[in-house]
Amino acid sequence: MSEKRKKFYITTPIYYVNDKPHIGHAYTTILVDVLARYHRFLGEEVFFLTGTDEHGAKVVMAAEKAGKNPKEFVSEISIKFRKLIKVLNIFNSNFIRTTDKKRHWPTVKKIWLKLKEKGDIYKKQYKGLYCVGCEAFITKKDLKDGKCISHQKEPEIIEEENYFFKLSKYAKKLERIIQKNEIKIIPQVRKNEVLNFIKQGLEDISFSRPRKDLKWAIPVPDDSSASIYVWTDALSNYISALGYAKNSDKFKKFWPADVHCVGKDILKFHSIIWPGMLLSLGLPLPKTIFAHGHITINGQKMSKSLGNVIDPFELVEKYGTDAVRYFLLREISPFEDGDFTHQKFEQRYNADLANGLGNLVARVITMAEKVKIQNSKFKITIQNSKLKKEIETTWRKYKKALNEFKFNEALITTWELISFCDRYIEKEKPWELLTNNKQQTTNNKQQEVISNLLYAISDIAEMLKPFLPETSERIFNQLKNQKSEILFPRF
Numbered sequence: 290m291s292e293k294r295k296k297f298y299i300t301t302p303i304y305y306v307n308d309k310p311h312i313g314h315a316y317t318t319i320l321v322d323v324l325a326r327y328h329r330f331l332g333e334e335v336f337f338l339t340g341t342d343e344h345g346a347k348v349v350m351a352a353e354k355a356g357k358n359p360k361e362f363v364s365e366i367s368i369k370f371r372k373l374i375k376v377l378n379i380f381n382s383n384f385i386r387t388t389d390k391k392r393h394w395p396t397v398k399k400i401w402l403k404l405k406e407k408g409d410i411y412k413k414q415y416k417g418l419y420c421v422g423c424e425a426f427i428t429k430k431d432l433k434d435g436k437c438i439s440h441q442k443e444p445e446i447i448e449e450e451n452y453f454f455k456l457s458k459y460a461k462k463l464e465r466i467i468q469k470n471e472i473k474i475i476p477q478v479r480k481n482e483v484l485n486f487i488k489q490g491l492e493d494i495s496f497s498r499p500r501k502d503l504k505w506a507i508p509v510p511d512d513s514s515a516s517i518y519v520w521t522d523a524l525s526n527y528i529s530a531l532g533y534a535k536n537s538d539k540f541k542k543f544w545p546a547d548v549h550c551v552g553k554d555i556l557k558f559h560s561i562i563w564p565g566m567l568l569s570l571g572l573p574l575p576k577t578i579f580a581h582g583h584i585t586i587n588g589q590k591m592s593k594s595l596g597n598v599i600d601p602f603e604l605v606e607k608y609g610t611d612a613v614r615y616f617l618l619r620e621i622s623p624f625e626d627g628d629f630t631h632q633k634f635e636q637r638y639n640a641d642l643a644n645g646l647g648n649l650v651a652r653v654i655t656m657a658e659k660v661k662i663q664n665s666k667f668k669i670t671i672q673n674s675k676l677k678k679e680i681e682t683t684w685r686k687y688k689k690a691l692n693e694f695k696f697n698e699a700l701i702t703t704w705e706l707i708s709f710c711d712r713y714i715e716k717e718k719p720w721e722l723l724t725n726n727k728q729q730t731t732n733n734k735q736q737e738v739i740s741n742l743l744y745a746i747s748d749i750a751e752m753l754k755p756f757l758p759e760t761s762e763r764i765f766n767q768l769k770n771q772k773s774e775i776l777f778p779r780f
């Protein structure tokens with residue numbers, strides 16, 4: 290009997306539906322897709338969740354601006370996020386919407402009542418600065434020249450009576466948990482940021498807004514004058530989608546999350562508020578929170594007002610899904626901010642995909658096609674010990690990189706193997722052997738070189754599977770049929 294399969298639960302943030310998806314949303318979802326596919330390849334049972342966050346004040350404002358009612362507006366945009374998933378060849382297990390009254394709302398209500406039962410929810414009058422961009426109350430230290438540093442907008446001064454969550458109660462415990470990597474925050478610099486933030490002192494946080502100001506949100510279960518704060522609602526998605534409200538088998542099987550993948554902008558919500566809620570609920574904590582950097586456009590922050598927002602649909606239309614996946618995964622270092630420009634995109638495309646990978650596959654398959662001896666196909670075997678060792682080393686480096694969320698390094702190491710194969714071809718010059726068909730010894734040598742290369746290419750295709758699933762499949766088909774076709778036409 291086989292052993293029980295390891296489970297792997299991974300999530301993206303749920304995206305606000307105030308606007309159509311951009312390249313930043315595509316980026317996070319692609320990172321998660323790679324990890325999900327990789328863990329499936331390792332034989333684990335993967336649950337990959339993504340979705341949309343539909344109750345924020347920002348969303349209501351956008352609907353008003355578009356002259357639509359919120360319900361109609363959020364549905365239209367949420368569909369675009371699902372379309373993006375298709376276009377990017379994302380293989381998610383589930384898609385959750387916070388407006389889903391059957392799947393999501395019962396969990397949010399259950400959480401609310403449990404937090405209250407625990408004595409962690411209380412009401413108080415509050416005056417503070419609310420930043421709609423953050424969908425959060427912020428403090429003076431979040432401002433520069435009176436504007437929110439992240440959104441460059443003046444916050445509203447709001448005075449209202451809200452329910453508060455006793456986050457301060459959990460401050461010491463949270464600090465210890467993060468310090469000891471019980472929740473592992475990756476990368477280390479982000480972990481330090483979170484710890485420094487906690488050390489400055491955690492205040493209780495507002496968990497509701499007056500219903501009259503936010504009719505669109507989920508109502509507080511036992512108080513019709515209040516709406517549940519959008520982040521309380523949103524963070525709950527990670528367990529609502531598993532059926533926490535009914536204590537379903539899926540919940541029991543997959544919770545806690547193995548990885549919450551988020552952008553650095555929302556790390557605090559995930560590493561402080563969410564674990565605070567889970568501690569209060571008495572639930573296990575997520576194992577890892579991976580916070581990636583942001584994509585800038587020609588060195589600038591991407592924003593509607595700057596008019597530099599990159600539409601992932603347009604990019605895919607022009608270059609194809611795998612080229613977009615490749616650029617984001619290879620060019621952007623996941624722990625830092627990374628820059629997108631069309632020029633960089635085309636450079637990477639031509640150098641790495643059309644030349645590097647495309648060229649190697651074309652050269653080798655074309656040779657196999659030409660040399661087919663007695664019309665039988667080549668065996669895909671390895672007899673060269675140096676090449677064999679190189680492949681094994683590449684696998685080791687590749688796995689290490691992926692286990693450490695270093696997507697770009699996993700690709701760099703794969704491309705080093707491509708270069709190694711190129712050098713092997715240059716050294717052995719199998720095409721020169723093509724003219725010497727009569728000598729049996731030469732034929733044998735020639736067969737061996739081509740078989741070795743086919744073997745290396747099949748490993749390269751295997752390594753590419755989580756990153757470029759379609760390309761990987763096309764390479765496997767070419768290996769099977771031993772018939773060459775162009776993978777990436779040059780731009």
Ligand code: MSP
Pocket residue numbers: 301302303304305306312313314316317342523524525526550551552553554555582583584585591
């Ligand atoms: N709805 C909240 C998240 C709730 S999760 C319980 C939210 N939504 S968002 O639409 O603003 O998406 C934020 C996420 O999108 C970021 O954390 C990041 O993953 C991704 N990105 C948004 N802009 C980005 C870039 N410019 N670059 C890279 N990723 C970006 O916050």
